[in-house]
Amino acid sequence: MIGEAVKLLLRSRSAIAFTGAGISAESGVPTFRDPNGLWRNHKPEELATPEAFKRNPELVWDFYRWRMELIRKARPNDAHLALAELERMGIIRAVITQNVDDLHREAGTENLIELHGNIFRVKCTSCNYSEDLKKSGRLEEFLKGNGVPKCPNCGSQLRPDVVWFGEPLPKEALEKAFELASKADLVLVIGTSGVVYPAAYIPYIVKERGGRVIEINPKGSGITPIADLFIPLPAGKAMRGILD
Numbered sequence: 001m002i003g004e005a006v007k008l009l010l011r012s013r014s015a016i017a018f019t020g021a022g023i024s025a026e027s028g029v030p031t032f033r034d035p036n037g038l039w040r041n042h043k044p045e046e047l048a049t050p051e052a053f054k055r056n057p058e059l060v061w062d063f064y065r066w067r068m069e070l071i072r073k074a075r076p077n078d079a080h081l082a083l084a085e086l087e088r089m090g091i092i093r094a095v096i097t098q099n100v101d102d103l104h105r106e107a108g109t110e111n112l113i114e115l116h117g118n119i120f121r122v123k124c125t126s127c128n129y130s131e132d133l134k135k136s137g138r139l140e141e142f143l144k145g146n147g148v149p150k151c152p153n154c155g156s157q158l159r160p161d162v163v164w165f166g167e168p169l170p171k172e173a174l175e176k177a178f179e180l181a182s183k184a185d186l187v188l189v190i191g192t193s194g195v196v197y198p199a200a201y202i203p204y205i206v207k208e209r210g211g212r213v214i215e216i217n218p219k220g221s222g223i224t225p226i227a228d229l230f231i232p233l234p235a236g237k238a239m240r241g242i243l244d
């Protein structure tokens with residue numbers, strides 16, 4: 001199975017990777033829809049909405065501070081590192097991720113498209129203020145804080161710069177992702193349940209244009225029915241096998 005994946009990758013000319021929360025599971029970052037994805041008895045999908053933020057911004061900020069703390073301590077695993085290596089080898093062109101955890105960047109992936117934002121960025125709910133907390137050096141200060149942080153520019157509430165349900169994806173990132181998908185002859189789909197749109201269209205676009213779909217996921221997903229090759233293994237193990 002791994003041998004077949006290697007053969008397809010080596011034969012491809014414009015492969016891309018499409019990743020979801022499962023690729024970071026082995027780094028200790030909980031996924032959204034697996035049984036351990038609960039925080040204080042709330043489903044993450046009930047907290048990652050504009051309605052939840054309006055209703056209870058303190059609760060949503062508690063959830064994001066908890067995740068930021070957890071993600072900050074996480075390190076890229078063999079799957080993130082292997083994708084960066086495949087990019088350096090010229091085998092994959094880009095990584096399109098739904099993850100907000102920055103682990104692909106830390107692993108060294110250069111052509112990275114983040115469809116759902118980045119957890120280390122915040123933005124104002126009123127003006128166009130935005131801040132990258134890793135770059136500004138204010139991450140510690142943020143994590144120590146309580147309640148809802150305020151915009152230094154206008155005093156309104158700040159929110160995480162991530163995409164919640166019902167919100168549009170960043171235009172440029174989505175266009176670039178669709179463009180790459182429409183030109184790709186192979187997509188390596190890793191660790192996503194493939195149920196959240198428009199991101200989940202990506203493998204379908206590749207397939208529709210005659211490209212191959214390789215999926216790595218210990219369980220089946222919304223993408224499995226169109227996979228040419230399904231590898232039922234954890235991401236780290238499968239990607240180590242592919243690189244060896």
Ligand code: BJW
Pocket residue numbers: 019020021022023025026031032033034037045048098099100116162163164165166167168169190191192193194195196197198216217218219220221233234235236
């Ligand atoms: C392993 C593993 C291991 C475990 N190795 N694998 C078309 C059809 C139907 C609905 C819609 C549609 N178009 C839009 C919608 C509505 C909605 C949607 O998709 N709903 C469906 C759920 C029904 N989409 C939206 O609302 C999107 N916006 C939108 O469409 O806007 C339109 C608009 C246009 C113009 C103006 C206004 C509006 C936005 C979606 C935003 C998603 N946001 C989140 C939160 C991000 C912030 C944060 O992180 O806090 O994104 S929700 C959450 O789901 C997160 C993820 O990126 C996303 C996908 O989840 P993912 O990554 O697949 O994780 P899991 O947990 O589901 O799966 C993990 C997988 O890993 C599993 O399969 C495991 O088996 C596997 N795994 N261990 C490999 N070791």
Ligand code: ZN
Pocket residue numbers: 124125126127128129151152153154155156
């Ligand atoms: Zn502001």
